[in-house]
Amino acid sequence: MIPALWNSVVLAQATAPASQGVGLVHMTPAGWAFMIISNVAVIWLTAWCFYKVLTRPEVIDHMQAPPELEPKDQP
Amino acid sequence: MAQQAKERWSSRLGIILAVSGSAVGIGNFLRFPGLAAQNGGGAFMIPYFLTLLLVAVPIGWAEWTMGRFGGQLGFNSSPAIFGAIGRNRFWRYVGVLGLLIPVCVFMYYIHIEAWCLSYAWLYLTGGMDAVMGNDPGLYSQKSEAFFNRVTGTAADGEALNSLVSLENGGAMLFWLVVFLLNFVIVYRGLSRGIEWFCSWTMPIMVLCSLIVLARVLTLGTPDPSKPEQNLLNGLAFMWNPRSPNPDEPWWYALKNPDIWLAAGGQVFFTLGVGFGIVMNYASYLRRRDDVVLSSLTSTATNEILEVSVAGFITIPAAFIFLGATVITSSTYGMGFVVLPAVFEHMPPIWGIPSVRLIGFVWFFMLFLAAILSSLSMLQPVIAFLEEALGVGRRASSAILAFVTGAGSLFVAYFSRNGAAVETIDFWVGTAMIYALALMQAILFGWVIGPRRGIAMASEGAAIKLPPGFGLVIRYVSPLFLGSIFIVWLTFNLPKYWRQVMDGGVPLYSMLLIGAVLAFFCVLTAIGSQRWNAEARGHEAFAELKPERIGGKG
Numbered sequence: 001m002i003p004a005l006w007n008s009v010v011l012a013q014a015t016a017p018a019s020q021g022v023g024l025v026h027m028t029p030a031g032w033a034f035m036i037i038s039n040v041a042v043i044w045l046t047a048w049c050f051y052k053v054l055t056r057p058e059v060i061d062h063m064q065a066p067p068e069l070e071p072k073d074q075p
Numbered sequence: 076m077a078q079q080a081k082e083r084w085s086s087r088l089g090i091i092l093a094v095s096g097s098a099v100g101i102g103n104f105l106r107f108p109g110l111a112a113q114n115g116g117g118a119f120m121i122p123y124f125l126t127l128l129l130v131a132v133p134i135g136w137a138e139w140t141m142g143r144f145g146g147q148l149g150f151n152s153s154p155a156i157f158g159a160i161g162r163n164r165f166w167r168y169v170g171v172l173g174l175l176i177p178v179c180v181f182m183y184y185i186h187i188e189a190w191c192l193s194y195a196w197l198y199l200t201g202g203m204d205a206v207m208g209n210d211p212g213l214y215s216q217k218s219e220a221f222f223n224r225v226t227g228t229a230a231d232g233e234a235l236n237s238l239v240s241l242e243n244g245g246a247m248l249f250w251l252v253v254f255l256l257n258f259v260i261v262y263r264g265l266s267r268g269i270e271w272f273c274s275w276t277m278p279i280m281v282l283c284s285l286i287v288l289a290r291v292l293t294l295g296t297p298d299p300s301k302p303e304q305n306l307l308n309g310l311a312f313m314w315n316p317r318s319p320n321p322d323e324p325w326w327y328a329l330k331n332p333d334i335w336l337a338a339g340g341q342v343f344f345t346l347g348v349g350f351g352i353v354m355n356y357a358s359y360l361r362r363r364d365d366v367v368l369s370s371l372t373s374t375a376t377n378e379i380l381e382v383s384v385a386g387f388i389t390i391p392a393a394f395i396f397l398g399a400t401v402i403t404s405s406t407y408g409m410g411f412v413v414l415p416a417v418f419e420h421m422p423p424i425w426g427i428p429s430v431r432l433i434g435f436v437w438f439f440m441l442f443l444a445a446i447l448s449s450l451s452m453l454q455p456v457i458a459f460l461e462e463a464l465g466v467g468r469r470a471s472s473a474i475l476a477f478v479t480g481a482g483s484l485f486v487a488y489f490s491r492n493g494a495a496v497e498t499i500d501f502w503v504g505t506a507m508i509y510a511l512a513l514m515q516a517i518l519f520g521w522v523i524g525p526r527r528g529i530a531m532a533s534e535g536a537a538i539k540l541p542p543g544f545g546l547v548i549r550y551v552s553p554l555f556l557g558s559i560f561i562v563w564l565t566f567n568l569p570k571y572w573r574q575v576m577d578g579g580v581p582l583y584s585m586l587l588i589g590a591v592l593a594f595f596c597v598l599t600a601i602g603s604q605r606w607n608a609e610a611r612g613h614e615a616f617a618e619l620k621p622e623r624i625g626g627k628g
Contacts, residue, residue, distance in 0.1 A: 031315035034117025049372035
C-alpha cells in the first residue's frame with residue numbers, strides 16, 4: 001500500500017552491496033525457476049480466491065438484523 | 076454510535092476491491108521491483124513469501140476479524156474497537172495509532188498523488204515534450220531537474236509556487252484537485268462513495284497496468300547497437316537470484332540480514348497491515364460475512380499486481396534503455412526520474428510515437444493506485460469523529476479536511492530536501508505502523524486468545540483457516556515482526572533522533588505529529604464514556620468474558 005517512500009532511500013543505501021554482483025546478465029535456470037514459481041503461485045492463488053468469492057452464494061442474514069436478535073455463539 | 080453505524084458494504088466484492096485498492100499503491104509498482112533487484116533478485120522472493128505467510132496474512136486475518144467484531148458492537152473506529160476488545164483504557168489509546176497513522180500519512184501521500192496526476196496531465200497534453208527536450212543524452216538530467224522543481228527540494232516554500240504557476244507542473248493546483256476529490260468521494264459515504272469509486276477504478280487501474288505491461292514485454296531489443304540490453308536480460312536483472320558477492324552461490328544472499336529486513340518491510344507495507352484501515356473497513360461487515368477468504372483475496376490481488384505485473388515492468392524497462400545503473404534509484408527516483416527518461420527512449424508502435432500514450436497511462440495508473448489508498452486513510456477517521464463527537468458526516472468531513480489540509484500545507488511549505496516528508500514518513504509512516512501491527516497481533520493472539528479468535532474468524536467463513544494459525548498468530552507473527560522492528564530501529568533510530576534534536580523542520584514535524592496525537596487522545600477521552608455504555612449493552616461484548624481472555628487461548 002503505502003510505501004515507506006523516503007525510507008526506501010535508506011534501505012537502498014543499506015543494501016547496496018547486494019547489488020554489486022550484477023554486471024552483464026543472462027537469464028539463468030535459477031532465474032527462470034524463481035520467476036515462474038513466484039508468478040504461477042501468485043496467479044493461481046488469485047484465480048482460486050476470486051473463483052471462490054464469485055461462486056459462493058450470498059449470505060442469508062443480509063437484512064441487517066440487530067445483533068441482539070441473533071443466536072448466541074456456540075461455546 | 077450504534078444507531079449511526081448503519082453503513083454497510085453493498086456486496087462481497089465491494090469490500091474486497093476497496094481493501095485491495097487500499098493496499099495497492101505506488102509502492103507496488105515502484106518500491107517492490109527496485110528493492111527486489113537491489114536485494115538478491117529472485118533470492119529476495121524467499122524472505123518475501125515467508126514474511127507474507129508468517130506475518131502479513133495472519134495479522135490480516137486478525138485485523139479483519141477484530142474489525143467485524145467491533146462492528147457488531149456498533150463501533151467503526153480503532154480506539155473504540157481496541158478498547159472494547161482489550162477492556163481497558165490502555166488498549167483504547169493504543170487504538171489512537173489507527174487514526175494518527177492514516178491522517179499523518181495522508182498529509183504527504185496526497186502530494187505524491189498530485190505529482191502523479193500532474194505528470195499524467197503533462198503527458199496527455201504534450202507538456203512533457205517541452206520538459207524533456209530532444210537530446211537523448213539529456214533526458215535523465217532534465218527529468219531529474221524537473222522533478223526537483225515539482226517537489227520544491229531546493230528551498231522551503233518553492234513547491235507552493237506551483238499554485239500560481241504551471242511552470243513546475245502545477246503540482247499544487249493538482250494537489251487542490253485531488254484533495255477535493257478525496258473528500259467529495261468520502262463524503263458520499265461508504266457504499267455510494269468509496270465502494271462505488273473502487274468498483275470502477277480498480278478495473279481501470281488493472282487495465283492501465285496491463286497496457287504498460289504489454290508494451291514492455293514487446294520491446295525486444297530496441298537498440299540494435301546495444302544487443303545486451305534486451306527484454307530477456309532485463310528480466311534476468313530482476314529475477315536471477317544472486318549473492319552480494321558474485322563469487323558465492325546465490326543462496327548466500329539469504330545469510331544477509333539486510334535482505335530479510337528489506338523483504339519483511341516491503342511485504343508489511345504493501346499490504347497495509349497495521350494502518351487501522353482494514354479494521355475500519357471490516358467493521359461494516361455483517362456478523363456472518365466471510366472474513367477469511369475476503370482477506371486472502373485482497374492479499375492475493377495486491378500480490379498479483381506487485382509480483383506479476385510490476386515485477387515485469389519497472390526494472391526490465393529501465394534496464395533495457397538505461398542499463399544496470401538504474402539499480403541504485405530510490406522509489407521516487409525510479410518513478411519520477413528514471414521512467415520518464417525511459418519513456419522518451421521507447422520506440423514507436425506501428426510507426427506511431429508511444430511516449431505520450433505510455434507516459435500518460437503509466438502515471439494515470441499510479442494516480443489511481445494512490446487515490447484508492449488515500450481514500451481509505453480518510454474513512455477510519457471520519458468514523459471516529461462521528462463516534463467520538465456524535466456528529467454527522469458533514470461535520471466530521473469538515474473537521475478532517477481542516478486537519479489534513481493544514482498538515483498537508485505544512486508538508487508542502489517545508490519542501491527543502493523533503494525534510495518534513497522524511498520525518499513524518501519515518502516516525503509515523505514506518506515506526507508506528509510496525510508498532511500498531513505488533514499490538515494487533517498481541518491483542519488477537521494474547522488478549523482474545525487463538526482459540527476464541529479462531530472461532531470468531533471462522534464464523535461465516537468461506538474457507539477454513541489453515542492448521543497452525545493459532546500458533547503462528549500467538550508466537551510466530553509477534554516474534555518475527557518484533558525482530559524486524561527492533562533491527563530496523565537499530566539501523567535507523569539514532570539518525571532520525573539526532574535530526575529531531577538538532578531542531579528545524581524535523582522538530583516542527585514532530586510537533587505537528589504530537590499535536591495531532593493530542594487532538595485524537597482528547598477526542599478519545601470524550602468518546603470513552605459513550606463507548607463504555609454502548610459496549611456493555613451488547614451480547615457480542617459479553618462473549619468476551621474475562622475468564623475466556625488470554626489464559627485458555
